[in-house]
Every structure is written in C-alpha cells, then in structure tokens.
Amino acid sequence: MRPRLGRVPGVLGEIACKRAEEVVPYPLPPAPETVPSFREALLKPGLSVIAEVKKSSPSEGAIRALDPVAAARAYQRGGARAVSVLTEPHYFGGGLEDLLKVRQAVDLPLLRKDFVVDPFMLEEARAYGASAVLLIVALLGELTGVYLEEARRLGLEALVEVHTERELEVALEAGAEILGINNRDLATLRIDLATAPRLGRLARARGFQGVLVAESGYSSREELKPLEGLFDAVLIGTSLMRSPDLEEALRALVG
Numbered sequence: 122m123r124p125r126l127g128r129v130p131g132v133l134g135e136i137a138c139k140r141a142e143e144v145v146p147y148p149l150p151p152a153p154e155t156v157p158s159f160r161e162a163l164l165k166p167g168l169s170v171i172a173e174v175k176k177s178s179p180s181e182g183a184i185r186a187l188d189p190v191a192a193a194r195a196y197q198r199g200g201a202r203a204v205s206v207l208t209e210p211h212y213f214g215g216g217l218e219d220l221l222k223v224r225q226a227v228d229l230p231l232l233r234k235d236f237v238v239d240p241f242m243l244e245e246a247r248a249y250g251a252s253a254v255l256l257i258v259a260l261l262g263e264l265t266g267v268y269l270e271e272a273r274r275l276g277l278e279a280l281v282e283v284h285t286e287r288e289l290e291v292a293l294e295a296g297a298e299i300l301g302i303n304n305r306d307l308a309t310l311r312i313d314l315a316t317a318p319r320l321g322r323l324a325r326a327r328g329f330q331g332v333l334v335a336e337s338g339y340s341s342r343e344e345l346k347p348l349e350g351l352f353d354a355v356l357i358g359t360s361l362m363r364s365p366d367l368e369e370a371l372r373a374l375v376g
C-alpha cells in the first residue's frame with residue numbers, strides 16, 4: 122500500500138523516495154493512552170496557530186539549531202494551539218526522538234510533520250505521541266483516502282495537504298476533515314500567499330465544513346489578514362524559528 126513515487130516531481134519526489142527507502146518496521150515504544158485533540162484545539166475562537174519546530178529546510182538551508190523542547194515550551198507560553206514537529210532527518214534536521222521529547226514537555230496536540238509514504242509511519246506517529254499526521258495529496262494521490270482511514274483506525278487525526286485545485290478535489294473525495302492549503306509549491310519551493318485564500322474559498326464553495334489550515338510563508342500580522350473569517354488555523358515555521366524570542370514573536374503575530 123505504497124504510493125507510486127516515481128511520478129512525484131522535484132524536491133518533494135527526492136525527499137519522499139529517500140523516506141520510502143528508509144522504512145523498516147521495528148518494535149515501537151508503547152503509545153500514550155490519550156493525546157489531546159488536534160481538531161478541537163484548532164477550532165477554538167480566533168485564528169489558531171500551529172507553531173512549527175523546524176531546524177532546517179530545503180528552501181532555507183539551516184534555520185536554527187534550537188532545542189525542540191525549548192522551542193515547543195516557548196510556543197506553548199506564546200499561545201500556540203498546537204505544535205508541528207518535523208521528524209524528517211536529512212532535509213529538515215528532525216527526528217522521532219524530537220517528537221517524543223516534545224510530547225513529554227508540553228500539553229498541546231502535536232502534528233508529526235513528515236512525508237508519510239508507508240503505513241508504518243502512521244504507527245510510529247502514534248507511538249511517539251502525535252495527535253495528528255500530515256498526509257500530502259501530491260505524494261499519496263489516489264491512496265489519500267486509504268491512508269486517512271488507516272490513520273483514523275490508529276486513533277490519529279490527519280492534516281490533509283493540498284496545493285492545487287486537482288489535489289483539493291482528491292482531498293475532498295477522500296473525506297478530509299482537516300484540510301491544509303500550502304502556499305508553497307513543494308516541487309519548485311516557490312511561495313504564493315494568494316494560494317491559501319483562493320483554494321480555501323473554493324473548498325468552502327464545494328461544501329467543505331471541516332477545519333481549514335493555511336500553510337507556509339507567513340511572517341507578519343498583515344499577511345494573516347486575508348485568512349480571517351475563512352481559515353481556522355495557520356501553520357508557521359521559519360519566521361518563528363528565526364525570531365530571537367519565539368514566545369514574543371508568536372504573540373506579536375496573532376495578538
């Protein structure tokens with residue numbers, strides 16, 4: 122039940138192929154009995170922030186080698202509603218141990234941010250304390266619904282990510298309840314902040330009543346204005362990680 126990765130273009134294809142080569146099932150630690158709900162946290166009043174622990178990225182190179190626990194604690198103090206933890210090691214400098222340590226340090230729901238290309242990665246996410254996983258439609262294609270079902274079976278929520286109209290159709294058909302619209306084209310790494318509002322409006326026009334999340338490229342309050350009243354949440358990584366004071370930076374962004 123693996124997606125066909127040969128058809129995935131650019132950097133995204135490279136990362137996903139490398140990830141797929143590395144998946145070898147092994148005995149997992151016991152999963153926490155309960156984890157907080159990602160969906161419920163994002164539905165609190167106002168625009169919720171999912172703050173991301175992101176040490177490096179293909180588009181930026183090294184961002185900041187900050188201890189993930191220190192970053193997550195600062196995010197919690199600053200009012201984040203959830204924390205996204207990168208667990209991809211080669212391009213983003215993350216790891217599952219970061220997820221586990223952050224789980225033990227904060228009460229917020231955690232998103233395992235990775236390039237899920239094998240069902241075992243869902244089991245890992247659950248075992249290491251995630252409330253939710255990222256499912257990227259550009260990677261999973263017609264298997265998106267299968268991965269969504271498997272995530273639910275394991276007690277995980279899923280942020281189903283799209284970047285184009287075609288991917289939006291696939292996500293809606295698959296039954297996504299939490300829909301992420303990425304302003305970043307993961308093949309070319311170009312960012313266009315008009316993408317999220319455009320596809321967000323389209324999703325609502327198609328009858329999507331679930332949680333809408335805008336992703337990538339945000340660094341000021343002004344840039345968040347087009348999301349108000351349309352989106353439930355925004356996912357922010359690079360600009361927060363680059364700030365000298367993460368807690369203050371988060372407060373300044375969302376007030």
Ligand SMILES: O=C(O)c1ccccc1NCC(=O)[C@H](O)[C@H](O)COP(=O)(O)O
Nearest residue numbers: 178179180307336337338339357358359
């Ligand atoms: O960030 C990248 O360069 C990147 C490259 C290839 C695949 C995924 C990538 N990022 C994943 C994300 O979607 C972001 O980490 C997340 O939305 C936060 O974005 P930002 O605030 O721009 O760091």
